[in-house]
Amino acid sequence: MKVNADLHLHSKYSMACSGKMELPTIASEASRKGMELIGTGDCTHPKWLEEIKKAAISDEEIRIGNIFFIPTTEVEDIDRVHHLLILPSISKAEELAERIAPFGNLEADGRPSVKLDGCEIAEIAKDLGALIGPCHAFTPWTALYGYHDSLESCYGDMTEYVSFVELGLSADSNYADRIEELHRLTFLTNSDAHSPSTNKLAREFTQFNVPDITFEGIKKAILRKQGYGATLNVGFFPEEGKYNRSACVKCFTQYPLPEAEARRWRCPICRGIIKKGVADRVNELADFEKPEHPDHRPPYLHLIPLAEIIQMSLGHASVQTKGVKTAWETIVGHFGNEVEALIYAEPEALKIVDDRIVNAILAFRKGDVIIHPGGGGQYGWLELPGHLKAEKPGPAEKGAEEKKKASKITKREIGKSRTQISFSDLARKSSVETVETEEEKTAGVGTEWPEKERPEKPAGQRSLFDF
Template sequence: MSEVFADLHIHIGRTFTGKAVKITGSRNLTLSAILEAAKYPKGLDMVGVIDCHSPEVIIEIEQLVAKGKLVEMEEGGFRYEDEVTLIPGAEIEVYDKNCRGPLHVLAYFPSLTTLKDFSGWLSARVTNIQLSTQRIYENAQVLQEKVKSLGGLFIPAHIFTPFKSLYGKGVLNSLTEILNPAFIDAVELGLSSDTEMADQITELHAFTFLTNSDAHSTQKIAREYQKFDLEAPTFAAFSKSLKNQGENRVMANYGLNPRLGKYYRTTCAVCGAPMNGSTCSHCGSEKFTKGVSERISELANAVDAPKRPPYIHQVPLEFIPGLGSKTMLHLLDHFGTEMNILHRVKEADLKALVNIQLADMIIQAREGKLQIAAGGGGKYGKVKKN
């Protein structure tokens, strides 16, 4: 068994030829750039890249395989320079006629053959197969059945985000309204929620929770991630971990304190002020973006919760006041990767390298003890200075 740190929701901004994939993603965010950043400075062991259905991304995978930089593994997934596992996937925007709005889902595939098959199937149902998160007007269970027929994994994405998610903005009150629970392998919580919040909803007790970055730039990779215990860093072991098969399992989720998330609390859609009622006390508007915390309160129906891995409110290093780019490079020069800094470096070694106040804040970030000012309305919360 091996410890595997994984971020499984990373977008591609551009292809190797410069064509847009995720239009809002960084121009430098190519597949190769993601794999390099995962290795250093992030120090991840596994990444899920969810725009691999794009034809030019498939070409880049084939090129990397031909060069020997990517090796397709017998148990699924690709090994990059024998250090990082690539799990290829796709994010799809589904508009089911039985749903009150579109929602995003993630699909992951074990091989190049199955990825190509899915890309071909999807291309007949979207306007532009080259781009990320394209909308399909399709029965959601048809999509689930296609993914499962290819040996893939089906995971609803950022399920509480106000826009384009399973429970967001009143789209659904139960996943069973459009999805087959038997074909759901896990659910992704998103940046404004955590395990304790999600387990207030009884129907979610049956599923493993994942926590990922939804990164649109290399800097945002691993702002949320999980630690697995896997028999090997492969697709097969990852798949087993979602069902706790053998000794494969999720050991911990590492994510932002939900109060740091952009949509934690309800805010006025006009001026951005926090709202407690139906009318903004600052500008008088009645338009608002409902916060994740309020939405979960509407859906809450559980009287208990299953035993789960710990959800650790870990603040990314970039959020820590006083930790600038030069200091970050200094830390990386000494300790290798961000995963080392956040998980493996001893407190005494940190204090020997940087000032005590900053070292204390890094330790507090590890342990989820930093003071937080809540976010909302599309703006992140902030870490309060000591």
């Protein structure tokens, strides 16, 4: 069976998170987005864990309505690298909390910061039967490649136990598959949502083929056992990230890497620091000039939330305007959820709303969008081609016009490349479900990894994006 999953988000107990990030609200909004499985996030926080228990049917099953939850948490290590842990049960989440409590204050934040390195955290994950991988691996802050040049540098002798990498908003499969050490790993796309808003929750997600919606089912998919696995990654254009290009952190002027190096990472215009971009960092790490995708790699679909497409097409100032909300409710109410409308709905069926919205959705399906890359801390943004722009641009578009002075325009098509596919190539989930065999029901899963001594590693490393 095919399921859409967002396995990394946060609760109301994490810093800078909405008070609305409660399980019933998350479940309700996730259903309307088209998800079936959601990570709880923050499962080591004492108060959040109690709320998780209240929603649980059993130690291994957490469900509200038609949404299944699985215990997950993001942990920051001593080097500031963030790791995503996916746990088998509530009792294992409790054990994890007990194991890491001596090394950090679990009540201070839903996203605990502990005085353990990546190897030590991976050892604990293995002991608990949990899955582990780096979160948003390519961002300049709190990420694997922000502080390390390789998986082994972070995870040491536990490197082989790492089973996935979360790409984050700053990268896609084309970026990551230029790095050979990542080829064996499953790529996850998750929202890292701090709010249940329609443009935050499940803004990125992974579609899996699983035998059932359980930890063991997801484990089979992530480890690619018995024919199961990830079947689709859905996420942003990497250029939308605010550190995609190398750029000045004050005036946001963007620089090619050779020029930034020649200027010793100082902007000649305002003397601000030039921050290395994710695209240039990937070039440093890359083993291949162009991405080389392993056979198991699923397509990557570049997409933004429906609310943002509506906002863009109407020229409204935000996704919170009455016009945007009304159109979103109309579309989701008609098709059942956002994914169904954005990916699978026939063009004629979409004509229940303003033609400008329909044309914008179809433009995204064709890749007919203009991308303004971000850099230096300024987010990139997307723009519809001239013939699809709103006649009277709102404040958001006026602001975009001003930003153009600080960055160049690039255009990239979604097209039919190996990882950027046409929407018409996507079969409906319901038509491609896998029949589970008796052998698959009973076969064992999991991989035993050799125990080795862990090498010593210095703490508090400086980000490799800084100079």
